[in-house]
Amino acid sequence: MRTPFYEQHLELGAKLVPFAGWKMPVLYEGIREEHTAVRTHAGMFDVSHMGEVEVEGPGALAFLQLVLSNDVAKIAVGGAQYSCICNESGGVVDDVFAYRLGSDRYLIVTNAANHATDLQWLGRWSRDYDVAVRDVADRYAMLAVQGPHARAVLASTLKIDLPERFHVAAHNVGRRPALICGTGYTGEDGVEMLIDPEVAIPIFKELRLAGVVPCGLGARDTLRLEVCYPLHGNELTPERNPIEADLGWCCKEETGFLGSPAVAAARAAGTAERLAPFTIEGAGIPRAGNPVLGERGEQVGVVTSGTFAPSLELGAGMAYVRADLAAPGTEVEIDVRGKRRPARIASKPLYSR
Amino acid sequence: MAEAGYPDDLRYHDQHDWVRIEGGTATFGITWYAQDTLGEVVFFEPPEVGTTLTKDSAYAEVESVKAVSDVIAPMSGEVTEVNDALADSPERINEDPYGEGWLVKVTLSHPEEAEALLSAAEYQKLLDR
Numbered sequence: 001m002r003t004p005f006y007e008q009h010l011e012l013g014a015k016l017v018p019f020a021g022w023k024m025p026v027l028y029e030g031i032r033e034e035h036t037a038v039r040t041h042a043g044m045f046d047v048s049h050m051g052e053v054e055v056e057g058p059g060a061l062a063f064l065q066l067v068l069s070n071d072v073a074k075i076a077v078g079g080a081q082y083s084c085i086c087n088e089s090g091g092v093v094d095d096v097f098a099y100r101l102g103s104d105r106y107l108i109v110t111n112a113a114n115h116a117t118d119l120q121w122l123g124r125w126s127r128d129y130d131v132a133v134r135d136v137a138d139r140y141a142m143l144a145v146q147g148p149h150a151r152a153v154l155a156s157t158l159k160i161d162l163p164e165r166f167h168v169a170a171h172n173v174g175r176r177p178a179l180i181c182g183t184g185y186t187g188e189d190g191v192e193m194l195i196d197p198e199v200a201i202p203i204f205k206e207l208r209l210a211g212v213v214p215c216g217l218g219a220r221d222t223l224r225l226e227v228c229y230p231l232h233g234n235e236l237t238p239e240r241n242p243i244e245a246d247l248g249w250c251c252k253e254e255t256g257f258l259g260s261p262a263v264a265a266a267r268a269a270g271t272a273e274r275l276a277p278f279t280i281e282g283a284g285i286p287r288a289g290n291p292v293l294g295e296r297g298e299q300v301g302v303v304t305s306g307t308f309a310p311s312l313e314l315g316a317g318m319a320y321v322r323a324d325l326a327a328p329g330t331e332v333e334i335d336v337r338g339k340r341r342p343a344r345i346a347s348k349p350l351y352s353r
Numbered sequence: 354m355a356e357a358g359y360p361d362d363l364r365y366h367d368q369h370d371w372v373r374i375e376g377g378t379a380t381f382g383i384t385w386y387a388q389d390t391l392g393e394v395v396f397f398e399p400p401e402v403g404t405t406l407t408k409d410s411a412y413a414e415v416e417s418v419k420a421v422s423d424v425i426a427p428m429s430g431e432v433t434e435v436n437d438a439l440a441d442s443p444e445r446i447n448e449d450p451y452g453e454g455w456l457v458k459v460t461l462s463h464p465e466e467a468e469a470l471l472s473a474a475e476y477q478k479l480l481d482r
Contacts, residue, residue, distance in 0.1 A: 031417075031418040031419060032393050032395075218418060285416050308395040308416070308417075310418065
């Protein structure tokens with residue numbers, strides 16, 4: 001599938017790769033410079049592959065309290081909140097942002113690879129509620145504009161008041177209705193814009209002229225990894241619960257969400273493994289799947305994401321490790337294709353300004 | 354990044370390596386195409402001096418931000434020198450793949466293997482396919 005920005009990516013000579021059924025740009029000029037543009041100035045990402053689901057009706061809040069792990073009642077109109085969707089065993093089906101657009105109208109932004117699964121899941125559990133669950137992914141092109149200067153550039157080019165962090169606002173962009181969300185996946189300030197696909201390319205061009213650097217999924221991955229945001233499919237899976245993924249903060253078991261008994265049990269008893277960030281001490285770049293080794297060379301975990309971290313200028317990643325070894329400062333080794341690389345468990349985030 | 358190009362005085366291996374042969378010794382590196390496909394090189398894992406290389410077998414690794422790639426020996430021989438400057442500046446492989454981005458120097462054990470390598474024109478024909 002092609003996003004509304006596809007022709008623009010071709011025109012810019014982006015390197016396109018298949019991702020969850022979409023042809024997405026992994027980079028335009030280079031991951032490192034795109035990464036740095038977001039850390040120091042402003043970059044933009046086509047994230048139209050992400051899905052949108054609208055949940056509307058008198059039963060919307062009660063339904064979302066069932067399927068989302070966070071306390072949805074805490075979201076005011078115009079607010080945003082991060083949640084997991086858990087299965088009955090407490091495993092993570094997806095991690096999503098919920099935006100409250102009206103008193104009984106919400107928008108859920110899903111991961112591309114999970115959109116179809118989420119729709120089916122939400123549809124199945126909505127039957128007993130007075131609520132409509134609609135796939136509205138085709139309605140939007142999604143552009144994330146991120147970086148310390150992102151808001152200033154957007155304010156001057158689009159001439160709109162931008163919502164604060166974790167808020168959402170309806171505005172016209174390119175004279176068409178749009179939703180501007182004060183969220184992102186880079187650790188920098190900025191917004192994610194849901195705009196009309198018809199105006200996607202003109203808006204992209206306008207922002208580019210204003211100095212916003214086009215960035216691919218490659219930089220998106222290194223940016224999120226440096227600030228330890230989990231990626232579903234890597235850190236989060238239906239076999240892992242939010243407690244071991246260190247997402248206990250977005251689970252409010254008292255709301256009685258699906259899987260909450262299992263999550264409560266994991267929280268009370270502790271988990272055998274914990275997700276922990278780490279950095280390599282010296283040479284070597286960890287990759288997903290690399291074994292984590294303890295002091296006697298025994299396997300004590302596995303790397304879920306690894307990369308060269310451009311802002312840290314060293315190899316870094318996240319791994320599930322035995323809970324007693326998950327404390328920051330713990331020395332471990334990472335088996336990088338047969339070479340044992342000394343590493344140290346770190347605290348979140350790996351990068352901060 | 355360097356401009357695309359394939360110098361005529363080098364020999365090429367179809368796994369995207371180049372060889373500069375000087376008598377019984379040779380310098381190995383990766384081609385413009387190889388570094389362009391890989392992207393910005395952030396790490397080079399060289400073999401040790403004295404390592405025996407076998408034609409068509411992996412002898413080193415180059416890594417970009419996203420990917421790791423084996424480097425294949427275009428000819429057989431023994432490593433006499435590795436490009437130590439790449440430890441601190443692996444980006445030289447992108448900036449100057451045929452010059453400062455060279456990888457190893459080798460004493461050739463089977464110089465006749467050169468006959469099976471490609472000329473610059475033949476290698477470019479392979480890339481065009």
